[in-house]
Amino acid sequence: MSNTLLEIKNLTVSVEKAGRLTAIVKGVDIKVPQGKIVGLVGESGCGKSMTAKTINGILPTAAKITDGAVLWHGNPNTETDLARLSEQKLRKLCGSQIGMVFQEPMTSLNPMMRIGSQVSEALLIHKLVQNKKEARAKTIRLLDEVGIPEPELRYRSFPHELSGGMRQRVMIAMAVICEPKLLIADEPTTALDVTIEAQILKLIKKMCDAYSMSAIVITHNMGVVAQICDYVYVMYMGRIMERTTVKRLFERPLHPYTRGLLASIPRIGKNPEYLQTIPGNIPEIGKEIVGCEFCLRCSDDERACFFEKPMEREIEEGHFVRCHTA
Numbered sequence: 001m002s003n004t005l006l007e008i009k010n011l012t013v014s015v016e017k018a019g020r021l022t023a024i025v026k027g028v029d030i031k032v033p034q035g036k037i038v039g040l041v042g043e044s045g046c047g048k049s050m051t052a053k054t055i056n057g058i059l060p061t062a063a064k065i066t067d068g069a070v071l072w073h074g075n076p077n078t079e080t081d082l083a084r085l086s087e088q089k090l091r092k093l094c095g096s097q098i099g100m101v102f103q104e105p106m107t108s109l110n111p112m113m114r115i116g117s118q119v120s121e122a123l124l125i126h127k128l129v130q131n132k133k134e135a136r137a138k139t140i141r142l143l144d145e146v147g148i149p150e151p152e153l154r155y156r157s158f159p160h161e162l163s164g165g166m167r168q169r170v171m172i173a174m175a176v177i178c179e180p181k182l183l184i185a186d187e188p189t190t191a192l193d194v195t196i197e198a199q200i201l202k203l204i205k206k207m208c209d210a211y212s213m214s215a216i217v218i219t220h221n222m223g224v225v226a227q228i229c230d231y232v233y234v235m236y237m238g239r240i241m242e243r244t245t246v247k248r249l250f251e252r253p254l255h256p257y258t259r260g261l262l263a264s265i266p267r268i269g270k271n272p273e274y275l276q277t278i279p280g281n282i283p284e285i286g287k288e289i290v291g292c293e294f295c296l297r298c299s300d301d302e303r304a305c306f307f308e309k310p311m312e313r314e315i316e317e318g319h320f321v322r323c324h325t326a
């Protein structure tokens with residue numbers, strides 16, 4: 001499709017456990033259209049980060065891609081499979097065209113290096129500016145744009161001199177300084193309080209609009225998805241269980257797991273005692289499940305759910321679900 005920037009196709013990632021390969025990402029398909037924000041949601045351990053890490057080739061050594069493709073359409077009239085690119089070529093492409101924001105900025109920022117040097121470094125590495133003076137000017141403009149007060153002063157600050165929210169703004173500036181085509185934000189607001197969280201989410205949306213950037217926002221928070229995403233992919237035990245537009249998902253959630261996630265969003269005026277949770281826990285990774293991965297926790301289960309893996313079905317245009325009962 002011409003307006004697709006990134007297409008993950010039938011992606012399988014496996015880790016070696018007790019001498020055998022266990023799939024932790026199972027046949028995942030994700031399309032990221034140009035200029036759109038895609039949310040990837042699901043409980044802890046379901047494979048969100050592993051899926052994202054295949055895009056820019058930063059999987060841990062224990063994990064490897066065992067099937068599928070990661071097709072990049074960022075350059076005109078070409079299709080590049082990032083999963084098969086040499087490390088050197090992948091670094092070059094990702095460094096300038098794919099930006100990444102992680103959950104905890106302090107672990108990604110170098111504590112010994114001034115903010116300004118860290119943000120401007122990529123501009124110099126990728127030769128996107130003529131000299132250091134130009135890199136400095138561009139960095140200060142961007143620090144201002146991401147909402148850092150007194151950006152000229154902050155340019156010379158060290159990470160520990162900034163608050164958590166400000167550090168996350170610096171991370172966003174670092175991720176977008178080369179004006180990438182895709183931003184991957186892996187739980188960018190988990191370590192922040194709710195007011196700062198809302199500001200950071202608005203900032204991600206603003207930067208995407210300002211730079212016509214696409215984004216993949218990884219979260220286990222459906223509220224985050226509702227606020228900024230265009231499309232949503234619901235993941236459970238390494239599989240995409242439901243995918244559609246955000247509007248459709250909230251209007252008509254089809255998968256019992258999606259409904260469980262939506263029911264667990266706290267709402268003002270609702271008695272906290274009625275706050276719902278999804279019963280049970282995610283089974284241990286590598287556990288052999290013959291039927292649907294969710295059947296052990298599902299309230300709608302039928303006999304088939306225990307014996308047969310549900311295939312993905314398109315229930316209405318652009319609304320896909322992997323469930324026998326939906």
Ligand SMILES: Nc1ncnc2c1ncn2[C@@H]1O[C@H](COP(=O)(O)OP(=O)(O)OP(=O)(O)O)[C@@H](O)[C@H]1O
Pocket residue numbers: 015024042043044045046047048049050051060061062063220285
């Ligand atoms: N370095 C590793 N080696 C082996 N297995 C790993 C490694 N890192 C993660 N895993 C396993 O891969 C699975 C998917 O992990 P992943 O980090 O993608 O989950 P996640 O959905 O991002 O969860 P969270 O919301 O907690 O970040 C998990 O079951 C985890 O135990």
Ligand SMILES: [Mg+2]
Pocket residue numbers: 048049050186
């Ligand atoms: Mg993760």
